[in-house]
Amino acid sequence: MAAYTELLRNQADLLRQGLADLRAEDTELAGILDAEVTRQHRTLSLVSSSCAANPRILAASASAxxxxxxxxxxxxxxxxxxxxxxxxxxxxxxxxxxxxxxxxxxxxxxxxxxxxxxxxxxxxxxxxxxxxxxxxxxxxxxxxxxxxxxxxxxxxxxxxxxxxxxxxxxxxxxxxxxxxxxxxxxxxxxxxxxxxxxxxxxxxxxxxxxxxxxxxxxxxxxxxxxxxxxxxxxxxxxxxxxxxxxxxxxxxxxxxxxxxxxxxxxxxxxxxxxxxxxxxxxxxxxxxxxxxxxxxxxxxxMSPEFDAYMGRIRSTADAMASAFMAQDYEVVGGGTENHTILLRLRGGISGSIAASALERCGIMVSKNRALGETRSSFVANGLCIGTGSIAQRYIDPVGCREVVDLVCRILDKVTPLSEQKYCLEPELQEQFRLQTEALCAMYPIADYRGN
CATH class of the missing domain: 3.40.640.10 (Type I PLP-dependent aspartate aminotransferase-like (Major domain))
Structure with a gap:
C-alpha cells in the first residue's frame, strides 16, 4: 500500500491518487481501462443506445x-x-x-x-x-x-x-x-x-x-x-x-x-x-x-450545450437516413423522427453478419429485426442505427454521407456463407478499419478533448 504524506481531503485528491495507485499497483486492470478509452476514440459507434459520458460525470460516479x-x-x-x-x-x-x-x-x-x-x-x-x-x-x-x-x-x-x-x-x-x-x-x-x-x-x-x-x-x-x-x-x-x-x-x-x-x-x-x-x-x-x-x-x-447536442442528433439522423436511401437501402418507415434509423439489409446479409463485419472494420452497430422477419433476433434482417455518439463527434452532413458510404462499401464486400458466417478479405478489412480510424481522427469525441 502506498504511503501518503498528507491527507486526501477532496474529490480531486482522491481521483488523482486513485489513478496513480491503479497504474502503479494494478497494471493489468489499468491497461484494460486505457485500452477501452483508445477503442472508443478509434471506433465509430452507431449503436442507438450509445453516448459518451462527459468526464465530469465520470468523476462524479467515482466519488467517495x-x-x-x-x-x-x-x-x-x-x-x-x-x-x-x-x-x-x-x-x-x-x-x-x-x-x-x-x-x-x-x-x-x-x-x-x-x-x-x-x-x-x-x-x-x-x-x-x-x-x-x-x-x-x-x-x-x-x-x-x-x-x-x-x-x-x-x-x-x-x-x-x-x-x-x-x-x-x-x-x-x-x-x-x-x-x-x-x-x-x-x-x-x-x-x-x-x-x-x-x-x-x-x-x-x-x-x-x-x-x-x-x-x-x-x-x-x-x-x-x-x-x-x-x-x-x-x-x-x-x-x-x-x-x-x-x-x-x-x-x-x-x-x-x-x-x-x-x-x-x-x-x-x-x-x-x-x-x-x-x-x-x-x-x-x-x-x-x-x-x-x-x-x-x-x-x-439543462445547458445550452446539451440542447445543441440534441439538435445535432436530429439533423444527423435525417442526413444519415437520406444517405442510406440514396444508396438504395430500405429505411423502414421511409425516414426517422428521432435519432433512430431502422435499416433493412439486402443481398442475403443478415443482421448478425452485418454487425460482425462492421465491428471488424471499427464500426459498432446493432442487429435488429425488421418488419416481416421470421428468424430469431440473434440473426435478424436489419440494423438499428442511432446518432447519439456521432453527434458528439460533430459529424456534419458531408461526414454523414462519408460514414454511410463506408458502411455500404463494407457490406458490399461481404460474402454471406450462412445466416451467421461470412467472408470478408483480411486486406479489405484492414483497409476499411484504417478508413474508420481516419474518420474518427477527423471527427474526435468532443467531450474527450482536453482544454
Missing part, C-alpha cells in the same frame, strides 16, 4: 459517496452519516423534476429496466394483464417479452406496428378493450417515429388502464422539446440517464399531473406507491455515487 450505505429517502434514512448523500439525492431529484417538468421524481433505480420492474411491481399483482409493444416491432424486454420477467410473471399482450413501421393504434385500442389490461406500456427501443402519448392515454382511459411511458431512448429529445413529453399525459414515466442523456447507467421514475392522484385499487397516490416500490419493495441501498453522476448529467442536460 460509494462508501456510504443510505437505505431510504432524503431525511428518512435507515443509516447515519447521510447528510451529504441527502443533499446529492435532493439535488438530483430537483433537477429531474425541473428538466422534465415532473411533480414527482425518483432517482434511485439502478437502471431503466429496474425502474420498469419497480413500477410494475408497485401497481400490479402476479398474473395481472399488461399490454406492451412486441419486441419484434421495436419494444423492450421489460414491456412483456416472453423471455423476460414481465412476460412470465404477468399476462402479457403485445401490440405491433403497421406495414409502414408506425404503431398500430387501432390494434392497441382493440387489444386494450378486449383484454382490459391493468397497465398499458408505450415507448420503444427500436422505433423511428414520434410516439403519440395523447392517443395512448385516451385508449388507456377508455379501457380503464394505467399508462406507463418508457422514454429511455428518447429522453434527451423529450427534455429539449424535440419530442412530445409524456410527463403530464402518462400516469408514470420511466427513463434512463445513459443513452440520450449521456450520463451514468441508471434509471428514473417520474410522474406529472397524476402524481397525487389515487392509484385505482390501491391505497395511496401514485407518488406514494412509487416511492415504496423502489425501497423497500424492490431495491436496497441505492448506488449513491451514481446518483451524484445522475445529478451531474441532469445539470448538463
Amino acid at each position: 459517496l460509494v462508501n456510504v450505505t443510505a437505505e431510504g429517502a432524503p431525511g428518512k434514512r435507515h443509516q447515519v452519516g447521510c447528510e451529504n448523500v441527502d443533499l446529492v439525492e435532493s439535488l438530483a431529484i430537483r433537477r429531474a423534476r425541473e428538466l422534465f417538468g415532473a411533480q414527482y421524481a425518483s432517482v434511485q433505480s439502478h437502471s431503466a429496466s429496474n425502474a420498469n420492474y419497480q413500477v410494475l411491481a408497485a401497481l400490479l399483482e402476479p398474473g395481472d394483464t399488461i399490454l406492451g409493444m412486441a419486441l419484434d416491432h421495436g419494444g423492450h424486454l421489460t414491456h412483456g417479452s416472453p423471455v423476460a420477467f414481465t412476460g412470465t410473471h404477468y399476462k402479457a399482450i403485445r401490440y405491433g406496428t403497421t406495414s409502414q413501421g408506425v404503431i398500430d393504434y387501432a390494434e392497441v385500442r382493440h387489444l386494450a378493450l378486449a383484454h382490459r389490461p391493468r397497465i398499458i406500456i408505450c415507448g420503444a427501443t427500436a422505433y423511428s417515429r414520434v410516439v403519440d402519448f395523447q392517443r395512448f392515454r385516451a385508449i388507456a382511459d377508455e379501457a380503464g388502464a394505467i399508462l406507463l411511458a418508457d422514454i429511455s431512448y428518447i429522453a434527451g429529445l423529450v427534455a429539449t422539446g424535440r419530442h412530445p413529453s409524456p410527463i403530464d399525459v402518462a400516469h408514470v414515466t420511466t427513463a434512463c440517464t445513459h443513452k440520450q442523456l449521456a450520463g451514468p447507467r441508471g434509471g428514473l421514475i417520474l410522474s406529472g399531473r397524476d402524481a397525487d392522484t389515487k392509484v385505482p385499487g390501491l391505497r395511496g397516490s401514485f407518488s406514494r406507491v412509487l416511492e415504496r416500490a423502489v425501497f423497500p419493495r424492490m431495491q436496497g441501498s441505492p448506488a449513491v455515487n451514481m446518483i451524484a453522476a445522475k445529478a451531474a448529467a441532469l445539470g448538463y442536460a
Whole structure:
C-alpha cells in the first residue's frame, strides 16, 4: 500500500491518487481501462443506445459517496452519516423534476429496466394483464417479452406496428378493450417515429388502464422539446440517464399531473406507491455515487450545450437516413423522427453478419429485426442505427454521407456463407478499419478533448 504524506481531503485528491495507485499497483486492470478509452476514440459507434459520458460525470460516479450505505429517502434514512448523500439525492431529484417538468421524481433505480420492474411491481399483482409493444416491432424486454420477467410473471399482450413501421393504434385500442389490461406500456427501443402519448392515454382511459411511458431512448429529445413529453399525459414515466442523456447507467421514475392522484385499487397516490416500490419493495441501498453522476448529467442536460447536442442528433439522423436511401437501402418507415434509423439489409446479409463485419472494420452497430422477419433476433434482417455518439463527434452532413458510404462499401464486400458466417478479405478489412480510424481522427469525441 502506498504511503501518503498528507491527507486526501477532496474529490480531486482522491481521483488523482486513485489513478496513480491503479497504474502503479494494478497494471493489468489499468491497461484494460486505457485500452477501452483508445477503442472508443478509434471506433465509430452507431449503436442507438450509445453516448459518451462527459468526464465530469465520470468523476462524479467515482466519488467517495460509494462508501456510504443510505437505505431510504432524503431525511428518512435507515443509516447515519447521510447528510451529504441527502443533499446529492435532493439535488438530483430537483433537477429531474425541473428538466422534465415532473411533480414527482425518483432517482434511485439502478437502471431503466429496474425502474420498469419497480413500477410494475408497485401497481400490479402476479398474473395481472399488461399490454406492451412486441419486441419484434421495436419494444423492450421489460414491456412483456416472453423471455423476460414481465412476460412470465404477468399476462402479457403485445401490440405491433403497421406495414409502414408506425404503431398500430387501432390494434392497441382493440387489444386494450378486449383484454382490459391493468397497465398499458408505450415507448420503444427500436422505433423511428414520434410516439403519440395523447392517443395512448385516451385508449388507456377508455379501457380503464394505467399508462406507463418508457422514454429511455428518447429522453434527451423529450427534455429539449424535440419530442412530445409524456410527463403530464402518462400516469408514470420511466427513463434512463445513459443513452440520450449521456450520463451514468441508471434509471428514473417520474410522474406529472397524476402524481397525487389515487392509484385505482390501491391505497395511496401514485407518488406514494412509487416511492415504496423502489425501497423497500424492490431495491436496497441505492448506488449513491451514481446518483451524484445522475445529478451531474441532469445539470448538463439543462445547458445550452446539451440542447445543441440534441439538435445535432436530429439533423444527423435525417442526413444519415437520406444517405442510406440514396444508396438504395430500405429505411423502414421511409425516414426517422428521432435519432433512430431502422435499416433493412439486402443481398442475403443478415443482421448478425452485418454487425460482425462492421465491428471488424471499427464500426459498432446493432442487429435488429425488421418488419416481416421470421428468424430469431440473434440473426435478424436489419440494423438499428442511432446518432447519439456521432453527434458528439460533430459529424456534419458531408461526414454523414462519408460514414454511410463506408458502411455500404463494407457490406458490399461481404460474402454471406450462412445466416451467421461470412467472408470478408483480411486486406479489405484492414483497409476499411484504417478508413474508420481516419474518420474518427477527423471527427474526435468532443467531450474527450482536453482544454
